[in-house]
Amino acid sequence: MLAAPALALGAAADDVHPIPSMFDPVSPPAEMIRGLSFLVMGIAAGILVAVSGVLFWCVWRYRARPGDDREPPQVYGSDQIEWSWTIVPVLLVLVLFLATWRTIDEIEASEPPPGSLHVTIVGHQWWWEIRYPDLGVVTANELHLPVSADGARRPTYLTLESADVIHSFWIPQLAGKMDVVPNRTNRLWVEPRATGTFVGQCAEYCGTQHAKMLLRVTVHEPQDFERWAAAQRAPAASDASVAEGRAIFQSTACINCHALDGTVADGSFGPDLTHLMSRATIGAGAAANTPENLRAWIEDPHTFKPGVLMPAMKLDDQQIDSLTAFLVTLR
Amino acid sequence: MTVLDEGIARPREDEARAGAWSKVHDWAVTVDHKKLGVMYVVSALGFFLIAGLEASLMRIQLAFPNNDFLPPTTFNRLFTMHGTTMVFLVGMPMFFGMANYLTPLMIGARDLAFPRLNSFGFWLFLFGGLLLYFSFLGGDGLYGAGTAPDVGWFAYSPLTGRAFSRGNSTDYWILGILVSGLGSTATALNIATTIVTMRCPGMTYLKMPLFVWLMLVNCILTLVILTPLTAAQVMLLFDRFLGAHFFDTQAGGSAVLWQHFFWFFGHPEVYVLILPAFAIANEVVPVFSRKPLFGYPFMVGATVMIGFISLSVWAHHMFVVGLSPAANTFFAASTMAIAVPTGIKIFNWLGTMWGGKIRFRMPMLWCTAFVFSFVIAGLTGVMLAVVPWDFQLSDSYFVVAHFHFVLIGGLLFNIFAAIYYWYPKVTGRMLSERLGRLHFWTFATGFYVTFLTMHFPGLLGMPRRIYTYDAGRGWDELNLISSLGVAVQAVGLLFFVWNLLWSLRNGEHAGDDPWDAWTLEWATTSPPPEYNFEQIPVVHSRRPLWDLKHPQDPDWKYE
Numbered sequence: 001m002l003a004a005p006a007l008a009l010g011a012a013a014d015d016v017h018p019i020p021s022m023f024d025p026v027s028p029p030a031e032m033i034r035g036l037s038f039l040v041m042g043i044a045a046g047i048l049v050a051v052s053g054v055l056f057w058c059v060w061r062y063r064a065r066p067g068d069d070r071e072p073p074q075v076y077g078s079d080q081i082e083w084s085w086t087i088v089p090v091l092l093v094l095v096l097f098l099a100t101w102r103t104i105d106e107i108e109a110s111e112p113p114p115g116s117l118h119v120t121i122v123g124h125q126w127w128w129e130i131r132y133p134d135l136g137v138v139t140a141n142e143l144h145l146p147v148s149a150d151g152a153r154r155p156t157y158l159t160l161e162s163a164d165v166i167h168s169f170w171i172p173q174l175a176g177k178m179d180v181v182p183n184r185t186n187r188l189w190v191e192p193r194a195t196g197t198f199v200g201q202c203a204e205y206c207g208t209q210h211a212k213m214l215l216r217v218t219v220h221e222p223q224d225f226e227r228w229a230a231a232q233r234a235p236a237a238s239d240a241s242v243a244e245g246r247a248i249f250q251s252t253a254c255i256n257c258h259a260l261d262g263t264v265a266d267g268s269f270g271p272d273l274t275h276l277m278s279r280a281t282i283g284a285g286a287a288a289n290t291p292e293n294l295r296a297w298i299e300d301p302h303t304f305k306p307g308v309l310m311p312a313m314k315l316d317d318q319q320i321d322s323l324t325a326f327l328v329t330l331r
Numbered sequence: 332m333t334v335l336d337e338g339i340a341r342p343r344e345d346e347a348r349a350g351a352w353s354k355v356h357d358w359a360v361t362v363d364h365k366k367l368g369v370m371y372v373v374s375a376l377g378f379f380l381i382a383g384l385e386a387s388l389m390r391i392q393l394a395f396p397n398n399d400f401l402p403p404t405t406f407n408r409l410f411t412m413h414g415t416t417m418v419f420l421v422g423m424p425m426f427f428g429m430a431n432y433l434t435p436l437m438i439g440a441r442d443l444a445f446p447r448l449n450s451f452g453f454w455l456f457l458f459g460g461l462l463l464y465f466s467f468l469g470g471d472g473l474y475g476a477g478t479a480p481d482v483g484w485f486a487y488s489p490l491t492g493r494a495f496s497r498g499n500s501t502d503y504w505i506l507g508i509l510v511s512g513l514g515s516t517a518t519a520l521n522i523a524t525t526i527v528t529m530r531c532p533g534m535t536y537l538k539m540p541l542f543v544w545l546m547l548v549n550c551i552l553t554l555v556i557l558t559p560l561t562a563a564q565v566m567l568l569f570d571r572f573l574g575a576h577f578f579d580t581q582a583g584g585s586a587v588l589w590q591h592f593f594w595f596f597g598h599p600e601v602y603v604l605i606l607p608a609f610a611i612a613n614e615v616v617p618v619f620s621r622k623p624l625f626g627y628p629f630m631v632g633a634t635v636m637i638g639f640i641s642l643s644v645w646a647h648h649m650f651v652v653g654l655s656p657a658a659n660t661f662f663a664a665s666t667m668a669i670a671v672p673t674g675i676k677i678f679n680w681l682g683t684m685w686g687g688k689i690r691f692r693m694p695m696l697w698c699t700a701f702v703f704s705f706v707i708a709g710l711t712g713v714m715l716a717v718v719p720w721d722f723q724l725s726d727s728y729f730v731v732a733h734f735h736f737v738l739i740g741g742l743l744f745n746i747f748a749a750i751y752y753w754y755p756k757v758t759g760r761m762l763s764e765r766l767g768r769l770h771f772w773t774f775a776t777g778f779y780v781t782f783l784t785m786h787f788p789g790l791l792g793m794p795r796r797i798y799t800y801d802a803g804r805g806w807d808e809l810n811l812i813s814s815l816g817v818a819v820q821a822v823g824l825l826f827f828v829w830n831l832l833w834s835l836r837n838g839e840h841a842g843d844d845p846w847d848a849w850t851l852e853w854a855t856t857s858p859p860p861e862y863n864f865e866q867i868p869v870v871h872s873r874r875p876l877w878d879l880k881h882p883q884d885p886d887w888k889y890e
Contacts, residue, residue: 176722
């Protein structure tokens with residue numbers, strides 16, 4: 001990873017939690033869900049043991065013995081027994097329902113406190129556009145957030161929109177998922193209490209490359225987050241030594257789909273490339289963002305992500321070298 | 332009278348110019364509910380093997396991280412076809428086949444109410460299915476985009492719109508299902524009419540075998556829910572061909588509208604698939620426990636309750652769509668409520684076994700495994716109804732594991748039970764118990780290895796419908812174990828198919844009533860004659876054959 005040391009963000013970006021387990025939450029909505037899940041699993045385990053216990057007892061105790069051909073007593077039923085095994089499940093369901101109701105309210109009725117961060121996520125086939133309207137930052141696929149502490153809460157309220165089909169935003173350690181639906185604005189609330197990088201991915205089937213629509217969330221100490229945001233706001237690097245690659249970029253169809261600050265490129269179909277090299281991956285997590293991978297990606301994105309909507313541009317080797325050299329300056 | 336005479340005389344002429352073609356002709360033009368029932372079940376088994384093969388290919392792809400066995404486009408087609416096939420071309424026709432064959436026999440009738448409609452319904456189903464599968468050849472359409480449909484079995488819009496699904500693959504999905512759905516509507520109407528109007532003398536509603544009760548509820552449910560699905564599919568066709576914008580979000584249409592239509596069909600559909608499983612258990616468990624079903628009136632009540640409540644739970648498939656908290660709370664309540672009548676059913680099967688003398692022949696083995704699996708399926712179902720937890724579990728592998736416990740541990744186990752139970756009636760031969768046990772232990776073991784394991788990658792954040800995943804997510808070994816279980820299941824299926832074929836010629840002769848059972852289908856010969864009963868029977872209780880066998884102590888004294 002080239003970009004991380006340059007920005008001195010090493011600690012949080014490198015501390016990757018690779019297993020997105022819902023039982024290892026670091027944010028209140030996910031913690032509430034885990035708490036509720038323990039209650040439900042406890043009740044379920046009790047029912048499973050009781051019912052399968054009776055089943056195994058019947059199998060053992062009431063199996064037919066060889067040579068015994070007489071019919072057992074014919075019992076047709078019992079109203080008392082029926083009502084009792086109706087009422088007990090009703091009570092259990094009532095308990096589960098009340099616990100569910102309360103947690104729905106706690107999670108969904110949460111209002112943003114002052115100092116909350118607002119981020120807009122736009123799902124695309126097959127990548128995530130990420131906008132921080134208050135900070136003037138636009139990036140893709142890798143969400144950066146400040147850590148929240150008891151004295152200094154920094155929850156983040158996400159606005160979820162789609163540019164094409166339905167996607168679903170899911171970082172199990174931070175919160176449950178929320179669908180990203182075209183013509184509809186959904187909201188989701190996270191409040192990470194630990195620094196580090198947490199992973200997730202699109203959870204609603206959205207076409208060919210649904211599998212490679214990955215998400216990374218890097219949670220920083222507050223000052224590191226401010227530094228990251230400042231770096232993202234900075235104008236794109238402009239290095240005279242890569243003018244040739246820059247010219248190729250501006251004279252090919254790249255500019256129709258990608259935006260790059262300070263150039264003619266203002267497309268919105270693909271990710272913003274202004275600070276491309278500040279990201280750890282390319283193709284929404286399809287590959288690590290190294291110069292070699294980037295070069296191979298430009299040559300033919302379909303080797304990493306078959307079916308991706310970015311075409312191979314049919315450039316010659318020298319053009320690809322120049323273009324790659326230009327892109328790797330975009331820190 | 333002369334018409335009847337001709338009807339009897341004609342088969343002899345056919346035998347005279349016997350040959351394979353006349354047999355094919357017989358089956359193709361038949362309106363006999365038994366032949367149609369067999370054709371339904373055999374077609375469903377054929378589609379089941381195809382869809383199972385599709386699943387196996389997917390499990391090979393997912394056995395290892397970053398596997399290249401299948402490209403994403405192929406994988407997406409496979410899960411679409413697997414799901415669509417299993418629901419519409421396996422589960423539904425299994426239900427219709429069993430209902431077709433058994434309902435008239437159980438209520439003492441000579442055929443369904445509308446025999447020609449019955450034949451029409453079957454052929455619509457079969458050709459609808461073939462149309463869907465023809466997409467592998469014909470789906471390219473104008474744009475060369477795709478062969479078989481790749482939009483998932485619930486075909487969420489706007490992925491199905493012209494903009495995102497070019498070519499004709501989605502149209503094959505729409506038309507194949509629409510055509511077979513018309514067949515299902517016809518057959519459901521037919522069976523419901525038969526049950527309401529053609530019961531033999533003495534068989535009041537509360538003296539019908541529970542199997543028949545469940546078929547009645549199921550047919551009514553089918554009639555209610557297929558309508559919105561068909562309507563939504565026609566609307567989608569309008570969107571795709573006539574420029575309508577029902578679901579076209581780029582022109583102001585609604586993606587969520589499709590989900591409401593689809594799940595208003597789709598969730599009751601789950602009950603349409605599982606009620607026949609309950610129906611089978613309701614027949615098998617008492618006969619092999621040697622006791623009448625415990626709490627018959629409560630079982631009827633629970634069935635009707637399930638039918639009603641199942642119509643008001645659909646949005647639990649949509650908890651993560653962003654509905655209001657009030658809507659989510661309502662659908663959590665209705666979904667949890669349905670656990671109560673379902674629980675009553677399980678308790679009544681246990682109550683039937685309690686105090687019995689249980690004969691663990693093949694049908695009962697499968698039903699016992701069903702009860703255990705279904706308890707697990709029910710409990711994971713309640714977990715999914717807990718809305719906040721569903722925010723995590725929805726669309727993960729946990730859901731995939733859950734509904735395979737419902738549809739394999741619940742439905743398929745009972746279909747196996749039914750086939751072991753009624754094969755002697757249909758063919759006159761017993762299935763081999765030895766092959767049956769091999770089938771049972773390998774298949775059930777493989778099932779548990781695959782699907783019990785599959786819950787865990789879901790809990791670790793693995794979404795469904797992904798064709799590959801990175802190493803190191805904590806999913807690698809779990810997926811490998813799941814895939815290995817499929818191989819064990821496949822071996823089990825080989826024993827099963829071999830048993831079906833081998834026993835057809837070599838099985839023990841069954842006689843009329845091999846299980847010492849109590850319902851009317853065992854009162855006639857195996858296989859039954861075309862007219863089912865020489866004389867229409869008269870019944871006095873829920874177990875007419877018990878009364879016949881125990882004239883000193885008949886059921887009607889106690890019911």
